[in-house]
Amino acid sequence: MITGMERLVAAINGGVSDRIPVFCNLIDQGAKELGMPLKEYYADGAHVAEAQLRMRERYGHDNVWSLFYVGKEAELLGCRKIRYAEDGPPNVEDYVIKVYDDIAVLRIPTDLNAHPAFREELKCLQILKREVGGKYPICAYVTSTMTLPALLMGMDKWLELLLCGPPDLRDALLTKCHEFFVKEMTAYRDAGADVLVYSNPFGSTDTVSMNYFHDHSLPWIERDIKAVGTAGIVYYCGTSRFNRVIDSVLKRTGIGVYYLSPLDDLVEGKKIIAGRGLTCGVINDMKLIDWTREEIRAEVRRLIEAGMPGGKFLFGTGVMPYQIPEENIRTMLEAAYEYGSYEKQGS
Amino acid sequence: MLEQIIKSYNEAIFDTDREQALHVIHSAITQGVSPEDVIFKIVIPAIEQMVKSISEDFDANLAQHFMTAQIAAEVTEEMLAHFSKPPQVIGRVVIGTAEGDLHSLGKRIVMGCLKAQMIEVTDLGVNVPAERFVAEAVAHGARVIGISAMMAHTARGENGCLRVRQLLQERGLEGKIKIIVGGAPFRFDHELYRTVQADAWAEDGISAGKIITDLIREVQP
Ligand code: B12
Numbered sequence: 001m002i003t004g005m006e007r008l009v010a011a012i013n014g015g016v017s018d019r020i021p022v023f024c025n026l027i028d029q030g031a032k033e034l035g036m037p038l039k040e041y042y043a044d045g046a047h048v049a050e051a052q053l054r055m056r057e058r059y060g061h062d063n064v065w066s067l068f069y070v071g072k073e074a075e076l077l078g079c080r081k082i083r084y085a086e087d088g089p090p091n092v093e094d095y096v097i098k099v100y101d102d103i104a105v106l107r108i109p110t111d112l113n114a115h116p117a118f119r120e121e122l123k124c125l126q127i128l129k130r131e132v133g134g135k136y137p138i139c140a141y142v143t144s145t146m147t148l149p150a151l152l153m154g155m156d157k158w159l160e161l162l163l164c165g166p167p168d169l170r171d172a173l174l175t176k177c178h179e180f181f182v183k184e185m186t187a188y189r190d191a192g193a194d195v196l197v198y199s200n201p202f203g204s205t206d207t208v209s210m211n212y213f214h215d216h217s218l219p220w221i222e223r224d225i226k227a228v229g230t231a232g233i234v235y236y237c238g239t240s241r242f243n244r245v246i247d248s249v250l251k252r253t254g255i256g257v258y259y260l261s262p263l264d265d266l267v268e269g270k271k272i273i274a275g276r277g278l279t280c281g282v283i284n285d286m287k288l289i290d291w292t293r294e295e296i297r298a299e300v301r302r303l304i305e306a307g308m309p310g311g312k313f314l315f316g317t318g319v320m321p322y323q324i325p326e327e328n329i330r331t332m333l334e335a336a337y338e339y340g341s342y343e344k345q346g347s
Numbered sequence: 348m349l350e351q352i353i354k355s356y357n358e359a360i361f362d363t364d365r366e367q368a369l370h371v372i373h374s375a376i377t378q379g380v381s382p383e384d385v386i387f388k389i390v391i392p393a394i395e396q397m398v399k400s401i402s403e404d405f406d407a408n409l410a411q412h413f414m415t416a417q418i419a420a421e422v423t424e425e426m427l428a429h430f431s432k433p434p435q436v437i438g439r440v441v442i443g444t445a446e447g448d449l450h451s452l453g454k455r456i457v458m459g460c461l462k463a464q465m466i467e468v469t470d471l472g473v474n475v476p477a478e479r480f481v482a483e484a485v486a487h488g489a490r491v492i493g494i495s496a497m498m499a500h501t502a503r504g505e506n507g508c509l510r511v512r513q514l515l516q517e518r519g520l521e522g523k524i525k526i527i528v529g530g531a532p533f534r535f536d537h538e539l540y541r542t543v544q545a546d547a548w549a550e551d552g553i554s555a556g557k558i559i560t561d562l563i564r565e566v567q568p
Binding site: 083085087088089091092093154155156159160163164205206207208209212239262263284286287289290321322323 | 406408409410448449450452498499532
């Protein structure tokens with residue numbers, strides 16, 4: 001039987017397998033899978049691993065996740081309060097940086113592996129590696145240097161510091177965030193993660209202007225990637241658009257996988273990448289909550305027909321909202337397997 | 348002279364150059380432009396210009412929205428203190444983020460743009476229960492309730508906009524108070540505002556100012 005890893009590797013190398021790789025990012029849905037409240041679910045890495053494995057078996061997609069919730073990164077940096085919801089992702093409730101003076105005392109843990117907040121993630125990764133390592137890509141999520149401050153002080157205060165604040169303070173914070181970024185990336189790789197989603201909304205032209213991107217975002221992207229290498233790295237801007245910067249990112253960093261925004265023009269994105277990397281076409285999963293079966297199938301078909309010709313293509317989702325009915329998840333995936341099949345096309 | 352000032356101010360806003368924008372305003376004052384003219388002939392037209400460019404398919408980014416709002420709010424506050432008589436308020440609005448949601452940036456941008464347009468805004472903060480939205484709207488005589496939500500569950504949840512609608516209905520306030528929503532889920536699904544029973548939505552903070560002004564006019568007695 002062909003594995004998810006084989007599909008992914010074939011796609012990256014411009015080859016074919018039975019079908020295109022399909023990534024379905026089910027995160028909070030794991031709690032539903034195990035029939036427990038989200039807070040209880042996220043308290044134990046074994047829960048997350050088990051649910052990831054079960055959901056992958058049941059739905060047949062090609063990836064599993066070690067991500068609990070993004071706020072974990074803030075916990076690793078001192079956040080003590082996470083707000084849980086019954087029907088959505090946990091969020092940072094208390095900011096580590098409340099006033100500018102907190103930046104100077106922000107401490108980057110020396111050894112992430114020894115950090116209690118990292119323990120459960122490591123446990124999860126261990127199980128995933130043992131069960132599906134090498135067969136199904138294990139994904140990890142890492143917030144970029146430029147975006148991490150948003151988790152530590154809120155988007156609001158970060159944008160203010162970035163655009164109007166003292167540059168030395170801004171740079172001091174970014175330097176610390178970069179140090180953390182490198183440690184986190186290294187820890188995930190060491191623990192067996194293969195696909196490292198580099199999440200960088202500040203590398204999107206929906207967030208900053210082109211000039212700002214070139215003057216500030218790109219240099220930090222370069223620094224991040226130079227420090228950790230490009231292996232397994234996926235460029236992702238939190239579903240914000242980034243077609244206009246793909247060429248620069250590619251040339252300056254060598255990152256080989258681009259997880260486009262559902263709001264980006266996929267055909268244009270693929271044209272810009274021009275065979276130099278893997279294009280990931282991403283469905284607007286917010287709409288999956290209400291779309292009918294026909295609408296879902298039509299949209300999956302549209303994306304795959306736009307992205308699949310010429311190969312080097314993956315079909316994926318954003319962070320799937322908890323509200324998407326199971327039936328719709330199935331419909332989307334079945335359509336992706338069908339339209340993304342190479343066998344049917346006889347190639 | 349005014350034309351040149353407007354042009355330089357607009358350019359500074361566009362480049363998200365706060366210092367330059369403030370410099371333009373301060374030198375205008377030195378040249379004898381009245382605080383009233385700064386607001387009504389420079390700041391508000393600059394926002395209107397931005398709304399126009401956006402509707403003509405110019406893609407403003409988040410940083411530009413943020414800076415436009417930030418600078419407009421700062422200048423307005425400074426100028427209001429020097430107005431010869433208190434300005435006429437167009438209407439009142441309360442704004443907050445939906446229950447369970449802690450994302451405050453969208454609300455802040457919208458507020459900045461509203462202030463400059465002589466709309467009185469009350470900030471209810473983050474994680475605001477539906478009951479409070481309605482109670483505060485009544486207490487402040489607000490014509491519009493603004494609800495920001497950045498996640499699917501807070502945008503669509505039963506304790507969010509849907510509940511605000513229900514409360515307005517129960518209290519017979521629907522003719523007097525309108526609901527406007529905004530945030531990421533609405534940008535990814537343009538029909539979602541109907542699903543959650545809001546009266547309107549806005550794609551960005553600058554357009555929000557215009558849409559809210561229109562809503563106020565609709566219900567203003
Ligand atoms: C930046 C970002 C992040 C950053 C910063 C997060 C933070 N602390 O704020 C990072 C990378 C850390 C992050 C993390 C997460 N994120 Co995030 N993130 C984004 C992104 C790219 C932008 C969101 C944002 O802050 N925008 C700033 C606001 C101000 O911009 P805006 O929406 O353009 O605002 C304008 C309009 O909406 C309007 N507006 C806003 N409010 C209002 C109100 C009214 C009344 C009106 C009229 C108008 C209006 O005016 C604004 C100004 O122009 C979006 C995707 C996207 N493209 O929008 C995802 C997104 C919001 N994130 C999402 C998720 C799920 C998360 C996480 C929960 C993931 C997880 N499982 O942990 C975490 C939560 C982290 C936490 N807080 O604990 C989802 C939410 C959808 C869902 N599935 O529920 C999104 C939509 C991405 C996706 N499609 O998957 N995220």
